[in-house]
Amino acid sequence: MKCRQVQFYLTDYLSGNLSLNDTRDFEEHLAACATCRLLVQEERKLVTTLRGLPTPDPGESYWSGLEQTILEKARTRAASNVYPAASPQRKRREFPWRLAIPLAASLALFFLSLEDNRYLERMLGTGFPSATSNAGEDSGRATYNQSTRSGEIIEPDFQVEYTLLLSAPGLAPRNLLMVEIINQTESEGSL
Amino acid sequence: MTKDIKDLVKGFINGDQEAFAELVRRYKRKVYSLAFRMLGNHADADEVTQETFVRLYEQRENLRTVGYFTGFLLRIATNYTIDLLRKRNRHHLSLDDETEMTLPLQLELSMGAAGPDKEIEDDELGVMIAQAIDRLPPKQRMTLILHDVEGFDKTEVAIAMGCPEATVRSNLHVARAKMRKWLGKKLK
Ligand SMILES: [Zn+2]
Numbered sequence: 470m471k472c473r474q475v476q477f478y479l480t481d482y483l484s485g486n487l488s489l490n491d492t493r494d495f496e497e498h499l500a501a502c503a504t505c506r507l508l509v510q511e512e513r514k515l516v517t518t519l520r521g522l523p524t525p526d527p528g529e530s531y532w533s534g535l536e537q538t539i540l541e542k543a544r545t546r547a548a549s550n551v552y553p554a555a556s557p558q559r560k561r562r563e564f565p566w567r568l569a570i571p572l573a574a575s576l577a578l579f580f581l582s583l584e585d586n587r588y589l590e591r592m593l594g595t596g597f598p599s600a601t602s603n604a605g606e607d608s609g610r611a612t613y614n615q616s617t618r619s620g621e622i623i624e625p626d627f628q629v630e631y632t633l634l635l636s637a638p639g640l641a642p643r644n645l646l647m648v649e650i651i652n653q654t655e656s657e658g659s660l
Numbered sequence: 661m662t663k664d665i666k667d668l669v670k671g672f673i674n675g676d677q678e679a680f681a682e683l684v685r686r687y688k689r690k691v692y693s694l695a696f697r698m699l700g701n702h703a704d705a706d707e708v709t710q711e712t713f714v715r716l717y718e719q720r721e722n723l724r725t726v727g728y729f730t731g732f733l734l735r736i737a738t739n740y741t742i743d744l745l746r747k748r749n750r751h752h753l754s755l756d757d758e759t760e761m762t763l764p765l766q767l768e769l770s771m772g773a774a775g776p777d778k779e780i781e782d783d784e785l786g787v788m789i790a791q792a793i794d795r796l797p798p799k800q801r802m803t804l805i806l807h808d809v810e811g812f813d814k815t816e817v818a819i820a821m822g823c824p825e826a827t828v829r830s831n832l833h834v835a836r837a838k839m840r841k842w843l844g845k846k847l848k
Contacts, residue, residue: 480832511840511847518789519808524689525696525705535688536681539710543680543717 470498475505479512669729673720680720683729684713690810691737697793697805698741699748708744712737731819734812738802738820745798785846792842800835807832 470478470491475498481487482495499506663671663682671679688709695708715736726732793801793809799821806817807828818825840847 476833480829480836507848512836514847515789515836515839515843516808518785519804520811522786522790522809524693526689527692527702527706531706532688535709536684539684539713539717540677540681542710543714546714546718 470494472498472502472505475499475502475508479509482509483513483516665729669723673723680717683716687730687733688713691733694734694737694805694810695741697809698798698802699744700794704744704748708737708740711740715740728816728819730812731816734806734816734820735822738806738822742798742802785843788843788846789839792839795842796835796838800831800838803828803831804835804839808836 475495478487478491478495482492487495499509663679665683665686668679668683668686672683691712692705692709696702696705699705699708712733716733719736723729723732793804796804802821803817806812806820807814812820814825814828817828821828
């Protein structure tokens with residue numbers, strides 16, 4: 470294993486997700502390379518400290534009332550969704566039919582009076598350019614099967630579909646990659 | 661007495677209010693903690709916590725087809741947190757912006773309120789780490805907080821962030837490398 474691979478496998482090594490073979494290679498490299506030993510040591514200390522950061526806690530008085538508050542809010546919102554609040558009655562505007570015929574007549578006169586009927590031509594779409602293609606946008610789909618360690622899978626074949634949207638040239642690759650889970654769970658609005 | 665999550669989720673979907681209350685009880689601290697670490701103050705963390713569970717309640721039907729409760733819940737929380745973060749930092753256009761963000765750092769204040777099970781040996785390092793986390797751009801910060809601080813696995817983080825696991829891995833890699841660089845000698 471090379472130093473670069475050690476960097477690549479660092480996260481998996483520390484979380485114990487490396488295969489036996491890879492772990493052996495990894496540790497063989499460490500035995501021979503002081504730089505990587507130091508890297509692993511620092512990363513381990515970082516991860517341990519991160520994991521041990523104190524949990525923000527507003528205190529028991531906050532926690533004790535929270536379930537009730539949430540439950541009430543949820544019910545209220547659910548109720549307002551089932552029975553949508555009556556929106557103020559809007560008076561439907563009548564189309565002014567009485568004016569329709571005189572209006573149509575004057576418009577006709579207007580167009581007929583134009584030389585070469587150029588306006589009519591343009592309005593009927595004869596000279597319109599065709600719709601531009603959505604250049605710069607390219608999309609592909611990939612389907613992933615995933616499972617968690619905590620094993621709380623209800624449906625065994627849960628699939629997450631990702632749509633990769635590549636757009637706007639000139640941006641860094643990281644910015645080009647917009648990934649979305651597009652299954653029906655996505656009703657909460659876009660990120 | 662202690663029902664497993666699977667049963668609670670089933671009960672919740674089928675309209676059991678007590679199951680919902682129990683889910684709130686079990687996950688409220690995780691959601692609050694995540695939001696607080698991202699937004700840095702109680703009012704916003706409270707808003708995220710309440711809104712996340714209210715939305716969970718609204719979207720419970722969708723849980724029928726979803727495999728992971730935790731990922732689903734975290735996704736709602738993450739979305740709302742990032743929305744709030746955006747509102748609070750309007751001048752920052754991109755969430756991937758490399759510009760280091762500084763939020764009012766109130767994490768230090770919360771240090772005193774830490775539970776006995778989460779002692780850290782080196783308080784000074786803890787404070788420095790909290791400050792360094794705040795310097796990370798939002799998506800790297802979110803990834804680091806979810807995975808390294810809160811301890812969710814990569815699959816859960818991927819669902820929460822709406823990205824492939826490879827992206828979680830690379831965000832984590834970059835975030836940790838920056839942290840190591842900023843903390844320098846302190847980690848030696
Ligand atoms: Zn090396």
